[in-house]
Amino acid sequence: MSKELRQKYLRTNKTTFCLGCGYEIFINCFLRANEELGIEFQKTIFVSGIGCAAWIPSPYFRAETLHTTHGRPLAFATGIRLVRPKNRIVVISGDGDLVTIGGNHLIHSARRNLPMSVFCMNNSIYAMTGGQAGATTPKGAITSTDMEGNKESPFDLIKLVLASGANFASRYPVAFPRQMVEGIKKNLMAGEKKFAFTEIVSVCPTQFGEKNNFKSPGQMLKKQKESGIISGEFDNLEEYLKL
Template sequence: MSGKSQHPLMKYIRPETLPLPYCPGCGDGVIAQCVLRAIDELSLDFTKMAFVSGIGCAGWIPSPLFNSDVIHTPHGRPIPFATGLKLAKPELNVVVISGDGDLSAIGGNHLIHGARRNIGLSVICVNNFIYGMTGAQVAPTTPHGLRTDTTPYGNPENPFDLCKLVEAAGGTYVVRWSTLHVKQLTRSIKKALQRKGFSFIEVLSPCPVRYGPLIKIRHPIDMVKWLRGIMVSKEEAKELTAEELSQKMVVGEFVEKSVPELSEQYLKMRWGENGEN
């Protein structure tokens, strides 16, 4: 057999962007593959998809890697950009991929109102518990008490539970997995891509370069072991006390419901139920 075989997902990638810019042990490459594998398994038309990302490590998952329409937005603004895109072109499958700092700190209000409005977006939030790209500053997901570059005496703030936040705001599909849950994550992305309304997928991801040293872990393999150790399933969580749960991250599907989607509601207001003005 002559010649080199090509990875089946290469058709979705701009070859000039390789090699990938991710740090050793980062989960962004795993997430990129799960997104593209979900699209491939669903045989979706890539020309009818659009990806929106913000500033941070996770913003480089679709931009400029994916050979599709991609908007790399200002810090904290991927959801409002994606909202405008979905309202202008409701036939598009719009996917937001960004990090916990970008989406829940400077972009926190946009996350809440995107869920409240139930705009038809698939939002993938990569949570590495820190601002990774810009130097290990404290983030809304950083555990209480942790010393970071901007909290040298320890983080005095309580972290967000992003899935509970989005659920309370009105998200209609809310799940949490990690980069270790490759099959589950791919299935959830497939489900989100086929749903109407605001889908939120939180992905716990290791950051051995920035977050690892803060918790005294420096090797990527040890970071994976740590990540496995902090996670429990919904079923396991029922057997734990509140104190025990405070040290864990519960993974699984939390919300799945049908609610009228915003762009369709706008079209009905404009044209009526029968498409008449």
């Protein structure tokens, strides 16, 4: 990532994310995608909730940003969509925020299909508050609330969003940044016309990695590369279920 690009889009190059946090990879990919599409941040309104992921746009992006209440960024984004029809609306927030506490807003936003881009940072837990389990935590994972392993099954976010009525859902792991840049571009273009949802499969070495025997952030990325996570764009639930 060029220093110039970060200077152009970020208020400061120094973020507070932990060393090895997947969110830094996403930020670099997101800036690259915007640059390649020639998008002006000045005409984008970013919305986030509460959590580490919510800090990605706010305070770092040189743009209008709304840092809202936990679980509610999609409700705020819906309101902004209605009063600011000419602006691009981009929601960037965590899985705990958008799916667990805010799941009701997610299904209804997908059903409503209003034009906006949504990037859900899935690091499998509620990281900012100490690594509690949520609706995206894999079965068996050790968290601060499940020392013997999570007993519940996680949501498949693509399935959830498509079943709720959206027809643009995609998934990209941070271990594949080149593919992610292209995926972010597709989302940003689709988000001009409809509800475009992208799950970014991230890594949190601090709150998830350490408890689950990962020795380093690099080991988490290696596991992602080898795990064969289904990624790409999906518009049809039946087709997705065949994969």
